Amino acid sequence: MTRHLKMDEPATNRLLDKLPSRLTGAPMDRPDGPLKVSGTATYAHEWQLDGKVFGVLARAPVSKGKLVRIDKSAIENLPGVLGVFSEERFLRNPAQGMANEAPEQGVSEISYFGQPIALVVAETFEQARHGAHRLELVCEAASDGVFDPEANNIAPEKPEDDQLDQGDLDKAMAEAAYTVDSTYRTPSHNSAAMEPHCAIASWEGDQLTLYASYQMIKFNVNELADSVGIEPEKVRIVSPYVGGGFGSKLGIAPEAVSAAIAAKELGRPVCVTLTRQQVFENVMRRSESRQRLRLAADKDGKLTGLGHECRVSNLPGESFHEPVLQATHFIYGGDNRRLGMEVARLNRMCAGSVRAPGEAIGMQVLENAMDELAHTSGIDPVELRKRNIPDAHPEEGTPYSSRPFAEALDEGAKRFGWNKRNPKPGQQREGEWLIGMGMAAAARVNILMESKARVILKEDGKAIVETDMTDIGTGTYAILTQVCADMLGLEPENIETRLGDSNFPKASGSGGSFGAASSGSSVYLACLDIRAELARRLGCEESELQLDSGQARGGSKSGSLTGLLAGEAIEAEGHIEPGETKEKVKQATYGSYFAEVAVNAVTGETRVRRMLGVFGAGRILNRKTATSQCYGGMTWGIGMALHEAMEFDMRDGHVVNNDLAEYHIPVNLDVPQLDVVLLEERDDWASPIQAKGLGELGLCGAGAAITNAIFNATGVRVYDYPATLDKILDGLPELDMV
Amino acid sequence: MRPFDYHRSENAGDAVKAAAGDGALFIAGGTNLLDLMKLDLMTPSRLVDINRIGLNDVTQTEEGGLSIGALVTNSDCAADARIRKDYEVLSRAILAGASGQLRNKATTGGNLCQRTRCYYFYDPDMACNKRKPGSGCSAIGGANRIHAILGASDECIATYPGDMAVAMSALDAEVVIEGEGGETRTIPVRDFHRLPGDRPDQDNILEPGELITHVTLPAPAKGRHIYRKVRDRASYAFALVSVAAIVEMDAGRIASASLAFGGLAHKPWHDPAIEDLLTGEAPSEALFDKAADILLADAKGQGQNDFKIPLARRTLKAVLREATGERS
């Protein structure tokens, strides 16, 4: 049995609000929590396979050039070394999210410093690493490597599908009562997931099994098969637990393909785990950006023009570019618009999806510019944003689906005590500290993806949910269990949710915040089918069926679930597909951030004192895991505002701060009490369960609330992220005044 | 990591004997050495484990000071009641460093010997005179935001990254060192670390195989103890600039001042001219400015770290204000 739904019409039925069991939305603990805290959830590196050996990748020591030869003589006789592998099937870099095919392959052409060129396999990890260090890679360096995205001699590409010229922005700027014209820069970021990337490849005949840490299994199977040169049917990927992804585990990556190639040759399972330094050097980075923002407003602060032009970068040949403009298109009005995208081709590691690609930095900078406009025009920043909420999509004219944007702004302002803020910068002092408040809006596109799940209602009245969906720490195990529990009237203890195995029905995977709503919808649909069958057996209308604690009722009929099952399991597959609702309305998620900071008037050090986020993302499937996602997003926002930056050596494009001692993310002491408010919302256009994506929303503008607060505290506007003390120092009061 | 021999010593005498000869290194907490070995940056042929040689208490000296065994952990040292009371600057400096987990492992001897955090030193494919003499210095003209503004050379612009030694320098502590034959020598902490000059591979004056056995603190110095560390995040980051200060006031004048600086040079920076200037004077902004002038007279930025010059000035002045009680 299969229940298929293409989202062509809004789902106004809202069945989940009518069921006797109302677990969906409740802050249920993760079923996988105890396994994780007791160390018994098996992560990729931990699969114990007989005969497992270890591989370590060796890096290209030049930024651009050719591999001439590999001199193995120094390592051939090292104890434990089993082989050195290097060939044209090796991946240059990970596949982009949903590529569904092999990324750029080959080792003879070197495109960036640190590109994986060879794999040394040995009996132990230490032996393999020793071999990788000793291996001599003879390379010919080219002299025309490009490392600086803003170098004068670069002719950037302009992707056609990411340009907009509407009306006359120059004229709007010239005629405006208030204008902003500012250029901001944001640095590259690494996802910095706690679990380093790891894959264990194991062959049985021509059948390849990969135990690995990936976010999107159905795509990864095809990418791996295409890379290795075998049929997808011959590939199984097992990835039940992922220790953080943040986009860095979307596409198949060098460790998996090299492990598969070596394992085939050696006839033993090969485990390849990246070191932290390799995670920084080989995994996707978020592109740095240069963003020019132009705002033109009338005397009431209403936008008449909006310009957002940016430059990002990537390796030659990569189709992905950081979608910086994504939310700028729809969040605010303004008839005259110019949005432009340029991509510089660099010899630096691949750029790809990292934590809320696009909005994370696009919203951050747009919201800084809005703060500048508020300051110039003297209009309160909250009020300014409310005045610019458009009635219809300012470029496409389409209406919006549910949009609690104004509500999030008002609710946040009220809870935070925004009215106590002095709009004049630099006015509040506590000893050495300058105190300020800032706010920003949150917005993120909403996406629904095709997704399938199987639900088996067993003869004993317990259920199994199976889908190749992943849980990357987000709470998938919890929410799928909750949806199933409500739909079938079961206790969550009686449901086993199985994820992350390509033998299961193909899900959306985790990415773009679409995982929960998409996979949740597929489970919902499968359960609908089971409910239909139960109604049939009970002899009532499907719409009358009530399932509660193992009992079924409908019309005048009732019976126990096990009785209806009569010793036979019911199995159903749910299948959701995006449809016309995505064109009929603009779907997005919204919110607001408020932050209070203290900036040290002597040193320029910034400490966030408190921070609030108010978010609307449709139906919330689990208040606890959803809140945790928002905590995470806001914490990244603190990091993006104050700490995080990949630093590159501009002479060869290699990343210099390649460990977690020098690549700074916020530590406990940097993160104050965070408050998260989730608005009650249903979006019928988004999915049959009225849920939208939430995972990344907590980050989409968060950093701007902090840097806007720094401006309010000090009068210093930071145009070059992150706002480390050296960027603030010059603007601080003379020391004698401190 | 290369294969290496491992020897565990039960006493200091055995340890120095075991470490004699080429390529041996002591391992204490291992929090720095193991990282460097994993990356193939330090390649000892033999590790001499000194974790069981004793030397893990803090004892009273005849001169009224304290003797800290080389194996006393950073956590224990910072928590010692006598150190917290009489050598507050040391306790504060240690607690400003690393993380709780690291401080539980890190030892007094190992902390003194911790190596620079220069990015290029940590990358085996980069030229680095400290790691490979004569290969060049990649930090000059490269990423050098965390590098030295004082006492650097054309060969190396790295900093000594630690906190504990900066406080020890302000306290004028001494390092007790034992050689292969069991003979000992005592060196002021202020002379323990070196400037890079043309031998950046040598961080300090230890000869190969020499063991730090103790750090001796003189009798307690009276006055206010301050350790101020300026860094890129609230915790778990190395100092961009740090100031250790012990200042005693008498009738509105500075009776004595002892100051040392971290994050600025290849060693904890100590300049007696600053102390001479301050002693006997009444605190004032002008005086503090002069102190900063002396400190920074020869300061030279490398581009990305130019900000350390004004930052050091501002931090020193703020510390002096706090220490002299002008502001509380």
Ligand SMILES: Cc1cc2nc3c(=O)[nH]c(=O)nc-3n(C[C@H](O)[C@H](O)[C@H](O)COP(=O)(O)OP(=O)(O)OC[C@H]3O[C@@H](n4cnc5c(N)ncnc54)[C@H](O)[C@@H]3O)c2cc1C
């Ligand atoms: C992420 C991170 C952050 C850190 N942050 C800070 C910080 O903010 N501030 C700070 O001060 N430190 C910081 N540290 C450094 C930490 O304090 C040092 O790693 C630690 O003090 C070293 O002590 P250990 O006992 O582990 O030394 P080991 O790693 O065992 O040894 C270090 C070196 O000292 C030698 N050695 C050890 N004991 C002796 C002895 N008795 N005699 C002679 N030689 C000896 C060893 O041979 C080796 O060369 C940080 C470290 C890390 C990893």
Ligand code: SF4
């Ligand atoms: S500054 Fe010193 S440690 Fe750093 S690269 Fe130069 S020589 Fe090496």
